[in-house]
């Protein structure tokens with residue numbers, strides 16, 4: 001038992017790196033995803049096409065491939081460290097996934113509310129800031145936490161380019177005495193602690209959305225609780241922005 | 245209630261035309277609403293009632309026709325319409341929708357205060373005070389901090405009415421305000437509307453509530469196929485309709501209620 005605790009303490013720097021990595025990826029990915037989501041709702045067809053291509057590429061590539069391309073590709077031109085490569089690669093990947101969430105959230109503002117705002121003589125800017133953005137901020141939190149979970153887990157892929165994140169540290173600690181299983185199990189537990197915490201936040205946020213809008217938020221994959229109940233409401237949308 | 249004879253015309257719509265994709269939905273409808281007058285619009289579904297009402301605050305832009313408020317030309321389909329002139333009109337004309345359309349992320353109080361602050365430029369306290377007054381007026385003093393999803397349909401519609409009232413409109417348009425509400429809760433909305441009518445508010449309302457129209461309307465207008473077939477007192481229109489078609493309609497609608 002004490003052995004496991006020691007291992008956990010040894011793994012804390014790795015865990016910290018993983019968390020920082022995920023936060024940095026989200027700091028890049030979410031604003032970019034928001035802009036992409038706005039673009040997908042734009043009237044400009046060429047803009048929608050450009051963004052759909054971006055989204056399809058980074059959702060289509062396995063994240064590890066994107067990471068390799070960035071890490072081995074960019075190092076030909078500039079000096080990029082492992083951490084930066086991960087942030088660029090997974091920032092783009094999470095942006096691609098977040099784009100669809102933001103697009104759907106923006107498109108899901110009830111038409112009647114927009115008309116009510118118009119009939120009250122709101123300006124376009126007022127409609128955006130007072131009706132659309134509050135709605136988006138409200139419904140988007142649970143699926144964005146879902147993205148945070150995937151991004152956090154995804155940082156384990158950085159092990160493939162030798163980054164010393166949680167998985168990488170666990171493996172190298174194991175390799176010092178060729179007993180890899182214990183540190184891997186401790187790492188697994190640490191991953192689980194963080195993702196469970198996020199899942200719990202996701203459920204709370206989802207409840208809040210339900211309370212305010214009176215219905216469940218739409219998302220790409222169900223919350224942990226729904227998955228437990230065996231429900232999936234996975235609406236895989238193939239470039240709906242182009243269909244208009 | 246009788247048509248007020250001495251007051252001027254609050255809203256005048258002349259020869260409103262509107263087509264959707266080549267289909268003419270409004271074929272030149274005109275209406276004069278006098279100050280303090282209450283006009284009920286009835287007619288079969290799909291006849292253009294909502295489109296007409298929506299043209300009156302430019303949620304739909306008429307293809308032809310004019311709108312006057314208190315004798316002042318505020319819209320002319322033959323002239324260019326700027327976004328600011330559209331807003332200037334909407335400031336003066338209130339709208340209550342069939343589906344309430346409250347802002348879901350805002351409380352009842354915020355729903356009523358928001359446009360006052362943004363559009364009329366009232367300061368926070370004044371807007372709040374006015375919002376509280378109007379919510380009280382519609383009987384919702386105990387529900388001001390709730391979100392729309394926590395309110396019944398009848399309560400939501402009363403918030404929507406308060407939201408419109410707080411803007412001090414010269415006329416309020418209602419588009420089937422009770423159609424989306426459970427029958428047992430309609431009466432609370434109709435009661436509020438009746439009180440508004442008695443208080444002298446100028447109202448134009450699409451409704452299928454024949455009994456309510458009889459009690460609260462000064463005039464009833466029957467729209468069919470995008471045309472105003474007839475207009476008259478509730479007695480003329482509802483009790484002894486001038487057309488067979490209106491007669492059949494009134495009978496059918498009353499039968500349901």
Ligand SMILES: Nc1ncnc2c1ncn2[C@@H]1O[C@H](COP(=O)(O)OP(=O)(O)O)[C@@H](O)[C@H]1O
Nearest residue numbers: 264265269287288289290291292293294295296
């Ligand atoms: N935005 C729109 N686009 C196309 N057709 C419309 C639109 N709005 C209304 N219509 C059509 O116009 C006709 C009149 O509709 P509406 O004004 O809603 O009738 P009512 O309110 O009397 O039931 C209907 O045939 C409807 O399908």
Ligand SMILES: [Mg+2]
Nearest residue numbers: 293294295420
């Ligand atoms: Mg209608």
